[in-house]
Amino acid sequence: MDAIILQTLNGLDKGSAYALIALGLTLIFGTLGVVNFAHGALFMIGAFCAVTMQRFLNLSYTLLDPTKKDFLGNPLKVQTPYVEHWFGHDTGAAIINWSVPLSILLAIPVMLILGFVMERGLIKHFYKRPHADQILVTFGLAIVLQEIVKQVFGANPIPTPAPVEFSGSLDIGALIGFPANAIVYPYWRLIYFLFSLGVIGAVFSFLRFTTFGMVVRAGMADRETVGLLGINIDRRFTLMFGIAAAVAGMAGAMYVPINSPNYHMGMDFLVISFVVVVVGGMGSLPGAVAAGFLLGVLEAYASLNEVKSIIPGIDQIIIYVIAIIVLLTRPRGLMGRRGVMED
Amino acid sequence: MLGLEKKDMRFLLIVLLLTLAAPILLNPFAENSAMAQFNAGYPDLMQRIAIFSIFAVGFNILFGLTGYLSFGHAAFLGVGSYAAMWMFKLLSMNILPAIGLSVVIAGVFALLIGYISLRRSGIYFSILTLAFAQMSFNMAYSVLTPLTNGETGLQLALDDPRVLDAANTSGSLPDTSLFGLAMNSTLKVEFLGRLFQFNVGYYVCGMISVVMFYIALRIFRSPFGMMLRAVKSNQHRMSYTGLNARPYTLAAFVISGMYAGLAGGLMAAMDPLAGAERMQWTASGEVVLMTILGGAGTMLGPVLGAGFIKYFENIFSKINDNVLHSWFAFLPHWIQDPLVWLFARFTGEGWHLTLGLLFMLVVIFLPGGLVEGGQRIGRLFRRKQGAGGDGPAHPPKPAPHVAE
Numbered sequence: 075m076d077a078i079i080l081q082t083l084n085g086l087d088k089g090s091a092y093a094l095i096a097l098g099l100t101l102i103f104g105t106l107g108v109v110n111f112a113h114g115a116l117f118m119i120g121a122f123c124a125v126t127m128q129r130f131l132n133l134s135y136t137l138l139d140p141t142k143k144d145f146l147g148n149p150l151k152v153q154t155p156y157v158e159h160w161f162g163h164d165t166g167a168a169i170i171n172w173s174v175p176l177s178i179l180l181a182i183p184v185m186l187i188l189g190f191v192m193e194r195g196l197i198k199h200f201y202k203r204p205h206a207d208q209i210l211v212t213f214g215l216a217i218v219l220q221e222i223v224k225q226v227f228g229a230n231p232i233p234t235p236a237p238v239e240f241s242g243s244l245d246i247g248a249l250i251g252f253p254a255n256a257i258v259y260p261y262w263r264l265i266y267f268l269f270s271l272g273v274i275g276a277v278f279s280f281l282r283f284t285t286f287g288m289v290v291r292a293g294m295a296d297r298e299t300v301g302l303l304g305i306n307i308d309r310r311f312t313l314m315f316g317i318a319a320a321v322a323g324m325a326g327a328m329y330v331p332i333n334s335p336n337y338h339m340g341m342d343f344l345v346i347s348f349v350v351v352v353v354g355g356m357g358s359l360p361g362a363v364a365a366g367f368l369l370g371v372l373e374a375y376a377s378l379n380e381v382k383s384i385i386p387g388i389d390q391i392i393i394y395v396i397a398i399i400v401l402l403t404r405p406r407g408l409m410g411r412r413g414v415m416e417d
Numbered sequence: 418m419l420g421l422e423k424k425d426m427r428f429l430l431i432v433l434l435l436t437l438a439a440p441i442l443l444n445p446f447a448e449n450s451a452m453a454q455f456n457a458g459y460p461d462l463m464q465r466i467a468i469f470s471i472f473a474v475g476f477n478i479l480f481g482l483t484g485y486l487s488f489g490h491a492a493f494l495g496v497g498s499y500a501a502m503w504m505f506k507l508l509s510m511n512i513l514p515a516i517g518l519s520v521v522i523a524g525v526f527a528l529l530i531g532y533i534s535l536r537r538s539g540i541y542f543s544i545l546t547l548a549f550a551q552m553s554f555n556m557a558y559s560v561l562t563p564l565t566n567g568e569t570g571l572q573l574a575l576d577d578p579r580v581l582d583a584a585n586t587s588g589s590l591p592d593t594s595l596f597g598l599a600m601n602s603t604l605k606v607e608f609l610g611r612l613f614q615f616n617v618g619y620y621v622c623g624m625i626s627v628v629m630f631y632i633a634l635r636i637f638r639s640p641f642g643m644m645l646r647a648v649k650s651n652q653h654r655m656s657y658t659g660l661n662a663r664p665y666t667l668a669a670f671v672i673s674g675m676y677a678g679l680a681g682g683l684m685a686a687m688d689p690l691a692g693a694e695r696m697q698w699t700a701s702g703e704v705v706l707m708t709i710l711g712g713a714g715t716m717l718g719p720v721l722g723a724g725f726i727k728y729f730e731n732i733f734s735k736i737n738d739n740v741l742h743s744w745f746a747f748l749p750h751w752i753q754d755p756l757v758w759l760f761a762r763f764t765g766e767g768w769h770l771t772l773g774l775l776f777m778l779v780v781i782f783l784p785g786g787l788v789e790g791g792q793r794i795g796r797l798f799r800r801k802q803g804a805g806g807d808g809p810a811h812p813p814k815p816a817p818h819v820a821e
Contacts, residue, residue: 206484209486217773221770225767349544352541352544387559394555397548401537
């Protein structure tokens with residue numbers, strides 16, 4: 075029992091990442107009708123926003139301290155980050171410590187702008203072209219973005235720790251009546267899960283409760299009619315592309331403490347996120363979120379030793395098996411709407 | 418002849434001649450000269466170009482004719498490699514049974530995957546094939562380790578049974594061969610300071626690729642090929658006329674899977690090693706790149722694309738900072754260093770960046786690939802010729818009909 079709860083929790087944080095990327099993919103597909111193969115790269119760039127933020131905050135100047143000597147007898151070099159110099163030692167250290175959450179402040183504008191540029195500069199010209207062309211051009215863009223990041227940051231994973239306050243683990247088992255240390259869950263994963271719930275909630279309430287969101291939903295349902303009513307739907311859809319990029323970026327930025335980012339992390343997530351979108355139902359936002367969490371949790375269950383002893387290797391392929399079963403039995407996906415991408 | 422029209426026959430003969438003469442044609446620069454690094458006439462590269470041409474030509478039968486974009490073709494390549502390796506390990510180092518088995522196994526595998534994937538079309542089909550390929554890749558890494566040797570990859574070993582071969586007493590690993598003719602044996606000819614290498618493996622790959630090219634040509638010109646084009650242009654209309662498209666698309670899928678399996682088998686035959694990374698989706702992406710870059714739906718396109726990518730991959734990865742510095746040595750330092758820095762982003766390790774940019778440019782501006790680019794240039798010349806009246810000094814070559 076405790077193993078199942080633990081795996082559910084483990085699945086939830088991976089599922090959060092899947093759900094956030096799939097949410098962005100679905101937003102783009104639902105509004106613009108474009109299949110964005112570069113969405114994984116956006117997730118990756120978000121992660122590297124966190125790396126950049128950390129490097130930026132750690133920018134230091136060097137002073138020679140004549141009172142102390144290093145082991146060679148030379149005056150000791152003391153590196154002081156500029157932030158500590160400006161804000162005082164304690165505040166500065168705290169800022170550096172919190173660089174990953176702070177990087178959201180960097181990720182949102184960067185990703186919004188990147189999203190706008192991508193949509194206006196490239197994707198816009200592909201609305202009228204076949205889906206295959208859209209896939210190909212965004213695939214090319216993904217390669218380009220990935221290679222640029224590789225050249226700037228190198229090919230190795232870059233460890234980017236969470237604030238020390240969250241470095242430990244929470245003994246969830248003890249809270250709900252299991253023996254101590256039966257279910258131990260790292261704080262940061264819990265935070266990531268809650269954060270993703272927050273982002274998902276924000277996106278949904280934005281679409282649900284604002285006039286802007288209402289217009290966007292109307293546009294998703296019937297673009298032409300909304301245009302005939304004199305509303306510039308293109309501009310709103312561009313903004314939605316930016317928001318989708320920002321969602322992917324935030325998902326990436328907050329994910330770095332869980333897995334050190336490398337330049338191909340986006341591609342690894344992208345393949346699964348596509349599967350998530352298809353399982354959830356192309357164009358269905360709740361479907362994408364539900365399928366993201368569902369597949370994350372199922373993947374975690376499949377890596378239980380008891381399951382693996384029955385079907386060896388199931389943990390590696392469970393997601394694809396589910397996708398194949400869903401597509402063959404319910405081609406529209408779990409929550410897909412009628413008429414979306416049906417040939 | 419051979420069931421081809423005159424024009425196609427001429428085209429096939431040109432391809433055959435080019436294939437035969439490639440070791441000479443691709444080596445235009447003298448050894449020891451500064452340009453020698455642009456030579457492509459060595460066996461390893463030519464083998465790869467021939468093998469990837471087969472792969473891309475096969476992929477084009479599916480994508481170019483039916484419009485179904487598969488993102489999982491590398492799975493068949495990998496399966497073919499594994500099958501060939503097992504033949505080398507168990508039966509004989511002769512490449513014929515190995516290649517035969519790799520084609521058959523890849524065909525069966527393609528039949529299974531195609532049967533399921535082709536129930537959907539468009540983006541769903543792409544994602545399904547992608548999912549299948551990723552699944553095979555993950556399985557090759559984990560559960561199927563007894564078959565695939567996991568991360569290390571499948572390799573030859575001294576104590577493999579090889580029931581048909583004579584007992585190996587030399588103490589070194591045997592070479593792959595065709596009835597005793599070793600694949601890695603090379604005839605080296607020095608001529609005018611150029612070193613021409615006539616390699617058995619290359620000629621095997623080259624001849625097989627010409628045969629496969631011929632088969633693809635026949636498919637393109639056949640009623641079956643016409644049917645596949647009909648699927649691409651309008652599947653609904655086809656089913657309204659009472660034709661079921663699925664058997665045709667499935668046949669195309671299986672054929673292109675067998676092409677990929679053959680390429681995989683040849684890869685193992687040239688270099689007896691098979692690893693799971695051959696099945697990864699980046700490998701599937703590569704064949705998509707080749708086909709699109711060359712020109713999907715044309716005969717020549719995939720071959721051009723495969724040759725182009727493999728050649729420049731080879732050249733670009735050799736251009737490092739030192740080479741660049743020697744190129745720009747005539748410039749003052751303050752120009753030279755930034756220039757070298759800029760070029761270094763796109764060469765050497767940065768080759769994939771160049772490839773990605775190039776690919777995007779082709780998809781955006783030249784959806785017909787290099788072949789369309791060539792035709793546009795040809796048309797430009799012809800228009801000038803028409804305006805000029807008497808005809809220019811250099812009459813342009815008429816664009817081959819087959820490369821439409």
